[in-house]
Amino acid sequence: MKIVALKETRPEEKRIPLVPASAGRLVKNGAEITVESGIGESCRFSDEEYEKEGAAVESDRELLLGSADIVLRLHKPPAEEIESMKEGAIHISYLDPFNERELIERFAARGIEALSMEMIPRSTVAQKMDALSSQANLGGYVAVIEAAAQLDKIFPMLTTPSGTLEPARVFIIGAGVAGLQAIATARRLGARVEAFDTRPETAEQVKSLGARFVKIDLGETGETEEGYAKALTDEQLRKQQEGMAKSCALADVVITTAQVFGKPAPRIVTDDMIRRMRPGSVIVDMAVETGGNVEGSQPGDVVEVHGVKIVGYGNLPGRVPVYASQMYSANLANFILHFWDEEDKVFRIDPENDIFKGCLITHAGEIYSETYKNFLRQGG
Numbered sequence: 001m002k003i004v005a006l007k008e009t010r011p012e013e014k015r016i017p018l019v020p021a022s023a024g025r026l027v028k029n030g031a032e033i034t035v036e037s038g039i040g041e042s043c044r045f046s047d048e049e050y051e052k053e054g055a056a057v058e059s060d061r062e063l064l065l066g067s068a069d070i071v072l073r074l075h076k077p078p079a080e081e082i083e084s085m086k087e088g089a090i091h092i093s094y095l096d097p098f099n100e101r102e103l104i105e106r107f108a109a110r111g112i113e114a115l116s117m118e119m120i121p122r123s124t125v126a127q128k129m130d131a132l133s134s135q136a137n138l139g140g141y142v143a144v145i146e147a148a149a150q151l152d153k154i155f156p157m158l159t160t161p162s163g164t165l166e167p168a169r170v171f172i173i174g175a176g177v178a179g180l181q182a183i184a185t186a187r188r189l190g191a192r193v194e195a196f197d198t199r200p201e202t203a204e205q206v207k208s209l210g211a212r213f214v215k216i217d218l219g220e221t222g223e224t225e226e227g228y229a230k231a232l233t234d235e236q237l238r239k240q241q242e243g244m245a246k247s248c249a250l251a252d253v254v255i256t257t258a259q260v261f262g263k264p265a266p267r268i269v270t271d272d273m274i275r276r277m278r279p280g281s282v283i284v285d286m287a288v289e290t291g292g293n294v295e296g297s298q299p300g301d302v303v304e305v306h307g308v309k310i311v312g313y314g315n316l317p318g319r320v321p322v323y324a325s326q327m328y329s330a331n332l333a334n335f336i337l338h339f340w341d342e343e344d345k346v347f348r349i350d351p352e353n354d355i356f357k358g359c360l361i362t363h364a365g366e367i368y369s370e371t372y373k374n375f376l377r378q379g380g
Helices: 020-028 047-052 061-067 101-110 131-150 177-188 200-208 234-250 271-275 321-338 354-359 370-377
Strands: 002-005 032-036 056-058 070-072 090-093 113-116 158-160 163-165 169-173 192-196 253-256 282-285 302-305 308-311 360-363
Touching (some): 002 061, 113 354, 131 253, 131 282, 131 308, 169 234, 177 192, 234 271
Parallel strands (some): 032 056, 169 192, 169 253
């Protein structure tokens, strides 16, 4: 079975889908690996390093697409490249399916087995394949580092000959994977940290990291089967904003991480809340690419509103591309090897397996995912 890993086409993207070590793991298990020449340059991996791990290197992208049994990418493909793939081939990458209906239909029409890394279930058995969590972990770290770079104070308490400098106050909204890593990073830097999440069960995790959990009574909340916080009602959002306003006003740094699976990010920090914050404070909107949690945030930019800096950088994991690539590559290799037939040396798709029920979007020339089909039935 020929597995092909392609270079990313977005000029700003430095992450790569397959690092040499993961290529070597696949080769040792009987896979035929070919990578596009120069695939590792952005992470300082040479073509020779892939060859040492047993992978072949090829510069003809059309040849790679047409010969692959499995195509590995980071991002969704350009639509025209789907036509270059052979019928029945397997494509594995982020696909953004809820915003890419035409792309998904092209996969189905071409007979491509399209697997979406965003939709790997958040289960114990699938944890080693969960690319969203691995990238969110790094994103939480980078969000704090970016906030520290923008803040005109330091994070830790410092005793100096001229007096004691108070620690920065950091308020983190959302205690999922990204939020918990942001808490841990801010604490390591010496900040005083508070956090809030709509799921009360996260309180113990927040406290275990040395932060204070902010309690706001929103009534019944919870999380989806995919492990995301459920969308709040308008009344719950109002109560949340009122409860968070005090913590935001006291904070030097606010980091928002709230996202809802398959939907635009909720708007939770309003212009009025920003107006009440101290000049010089910093907000990092980690959800800016899916609509933004913060009123006034701008994708890819830092703007100042009422004297508060709002950081809207996208692709935070891409700011640490070496480790982000290592983690994503490991997720892909773990996924393939979990379903690897040792005897026939092939990756077997089992549509009845719970993991494939989650992430297999198109199968046998049709849209397969029930989650995606329900989304379409609801007018998506």
